[in-house]
Amino acid sequence: MNWLQRLASEPTQRWxxxxxxxxxxxxxxxxILAGAxxxxxxxxxxxxxxxxGSLIAAKGYAGILLFRLSSSFNKTKPPASLFDKDK
Known part of the structure; x- marks a missing residue:
């Protein structure tokens, strides 16, 4: 679990x-094209x-994805609006 948190901790480095x-x-x-x-x-x-390149890009993408997922699950619920209440 610690390596997942470390992977998701710095999104600019992962980018x-x-x-x-x-x-x-x-x-x-x-x-490859030039060799052909x-x-x-x-x-x-x-x-x-x-x-x-695929391995490095996959590691970076996984870190970005984990950061996005962890930040979306940790959000607090916004306060209820006046328009949400039934009258």
Whole structure:
């Protein structure tokens, strides 16, 4: 449970991790496409970069999701409005 709280505690850091993972994923995809056209051995590092980028982005996304879920469950109920009461 402690690692879930730690994962959800800093949303700006998780957003940075998500963007970093997405960038690594895109570089890997470009390497695969370039390897298909120019040099076939370039596809192997591209696959590794895609896997690494996916893991980093998934960790960042999970942290953002956990932060959003934990903050939505901890909200207090707003006071009742005058329009909610039956007359």
């Amino acid at each position: 940075t991790e998500f963007k970093l993972g997405l960038g690594i994923f895109v570089v890997g995809a470009i390497a 056209k120019y040099w076939i051995w370039l596809q192997i590092p591209g696959v590794v970069l895609i896997a690494l």
